[in-house]
Amino acid sequence: MTRFYIQGLLAMALSLGAAVGAFAQDGLIGKIDLMTQKGVDAVKGDWRYADITTGVGAKMNELEPKAHGKFDDGKWEVLVPDSLGKGRGPGKYSWCWYRIKVTIPSEVDGKAFAGGPVWFETTVDDYGEIWVDGAIDNGRGRGAIAGFNTKNRVRLQKTDVVEDGGKKKNVKRDAKAGDVFQIAVLGINSPLGNPPSNKIFLRGLPKHLTGLEFYDPKAKNAGADIPKVEAAPKGTVVGQLDLLKKDGAAAVKGTWRRHAVTVHAGEMKNEIVPKAHGKFDDSKWEALEDPAVLLKPWGPGKFSMSWCRIEITIPQQVGGKDVKGTAVWFKTTVDDYAEVWVDGKIDLVFGSSGRGAISGFNQPNDVKLTDNAQPGQVVTVAVLAINGPFGNPPGNNIFFRNASLRFIEAAK
Helix, strand or coil: CCHHHHHHHHHHHHHHHHHHHHHHHHCEEEEEECCCHHHHHHCCCCEEEEEEEEEECCCCCEEECCCCCCCCCCCCEEECHHHCCCCECCCCCCEEEEEEEEECCCEECCEECCEECEEEEEEEECEEEEEECCEECCCCCCCCCCCCCCCEEEECEEEEEEEECCEEEEEEEEEECCCEEEEEEEEECCCCCCCCCCCEEEECCCCCCCEEEEECCCCHHHHCCCCCECCCCCCEEEEEEECCCHHHHHHCCCCEEEEECEEEECCCCCEEECCCCCCCCCCCCEEECCHHHHHCCECCCCCCEEEEEEEEECCCEECCEECCCCEEEEEEEEECEEEEEECCECCCCCCCECCCCCCCCCCCEEEEEECCCCCCCEEEEEEEEECCCCCCCCCCCEEEEEEEEEEEECCC
């Protein structure tokens, strides 16, 4: 046995030891795959399924069935766990609920579990919301939609009422053996602006987990991970325009137009109207003389969506500086969800948020219009503005928090 071979074995052993040490340091006790019958049996649950109809009710701003608060899913379809990866729904504009009630076991992967951080995670093809005991964690990448085919991961916790100085207060605690959690996954075919003809399904192992992770109470960061968010553009901002001000819109010769979205249109009730991809005519949409109107709430509240469109002509200068050859980025934050379409297309970024797809609850979308601006160049930006979260949309309305253009010169 050569000296180099022995050194190689030693290096491999040290590497494996470090990996095992890191794994132990993370405090992960075990996992339960809820896309297997064994995993579902371990939590004494079953998967149930229901198609969703949106845009119902007197104001066409509800969805049915609901899965927040108390609800009865006794008549929902019971699914075999390994069928969760099968496409469901009619394709295009389609929505559904997946629901499972889990009882926290006292043993995971042969190891005792009395209590500690437990995380439910899944990746929905294409958009997902996670509701636990009828409530949602709106944090980016947690319960709310946070990107196209992007992981949702929520911590399962209960609220106890405790005495503190003679007063009662609510205190969250981590899961313990015997706790029961009702988990509802809202699955949506997306992007919503032009939903594809494929169907909705949940992703599973080996690349994605639809299931539970159990951690030691002393685990680093309680087992939390960091959601993937696309990086901000690099370079120096040489000019900026506020497109929600008259002078900003005038600088790009643009007028904002908007139009409410009608859902479940078409022969199969799986289309939206109007569309804003490909070639489309918005000449009959509402024209906004003052773009600041977008800062004010509008729409019927609850489940509601609206297109807001502006045609941008790249100027010669911004703030007295030439912008030819710069990269131009459009950034907006819509209360509550948004998709951004550029010349009829959307930058989805599989598995991450921060671009054209819904990027989280009240989170910004930041998309590139061009990396080589030419004065006179025309770019159409269409924002699908949405009230959210979808599973139980609030009674308030849609509004923009901001909308701007940045002209960025690449670093030399």
